[in-house]
Amino acid sequence: MGEVIVITSGKGGVGKTTCCANIGTGLAKAGYKVIMVDTDIGLRNLDVVMGLENRIVYNLVDVIDGKCRIKQALIKSRDYDNLYLLPSAQTKDKSAVTPWQMEKLAKQLCEEADYVILDCPAGIEQGFKNAIAGASTALVVTTPEVSAIRDADRIIGILKNPQSEFNNINKIELIVNKVRLKMVKNHDMLSPDDVVDMLGVDLIGVIPDDENIVISTNKGIPLAGNNTMAGKAFTDICERITGKEIPFSDYGKQGFSVGTFFSKLIKGVS
Amino acid sequence: MVINEVFSKKTGSSVNIAKERLKLVLITDKIGCSPQIMEQMKEDILMTVSKYVEISKNNFTLTITNACMDTDSHNMPVIVANMPIKQTNTGEQYV
Incomplete structure (x- = not known):
């Protein structure tokens, strides 16, 4: 039995789908069998971020309506044999699925995979209720912004x-x-520590605002595990999900390693 | 090092403004009442407690957190009032 993880945020545009694609990819890279499910019915996105938009035959609603078997609707990733996507429907709306149906589907999927990752739509209405219904773990994505x-x-x-x-x-x-990082250092952006203090939940990862994310989305190739700041940050999250103790860099207080290095240098001199 | 401090901890930095605004908005969201009503509640609590002990008004804070206080370990919002005592009825002074 695998673990069912929902990636949610409330607000749109904070990076749920990006996190979903990269965490799914990172876990697959580490050798786990992963099924990602796009639960945003009517506004599907995870397929394009994964670069799998041309391979869709059946979708989530087809599976739930019994028009096809689960295996027929799962799209295998280009790079990993152990990574699959169940795409959302673009033509239906969120009421096409009920929370009970999602819960049942999640149960079936987690028998097939080590991790089932649900990409939740923005908002707190029907789509959100559907997405959380099947999950036992929630990863809440936010940016360091008030809204x-x-x-x-x-x-x-x-x-x-x-x-x-x-x-x-x-x-x-x-x-x-x-x-x-630069803005955090200049006290013009809330630090991850500030955000944790406000929200009172445990931190599992900090993703820097990295241009490479835009490039990776353009290409449809997630960057988890590659040699970029965001790629490494996603690898850290994946390792923490699998239970490893990965220390956090001191993002909040002094900025990343370069900043820390310089402040140490200044301390040493003065 | 001093220069570093001066630049990094400038008062009124946008982060401090964000923190203050967020604290207020999260509290009012949770309890479902406006900052004005919160202020009124604060006044009422202060008035009641002041009958028995002298409170430091300036350091009186009223916060609402997500802390788990229920015996059934349910998470529910909790009102925490922090009221430093200046003087008790028995005459003991602390300030």
């Missing part, structure tokens, strides 16, 4: 409340995305 943090807090409130509908989440962890 995104407020929405993340709302989401965390819902996920922490055992009385929330369709809520089976027992682990909530935070990803702080699009961190600009």
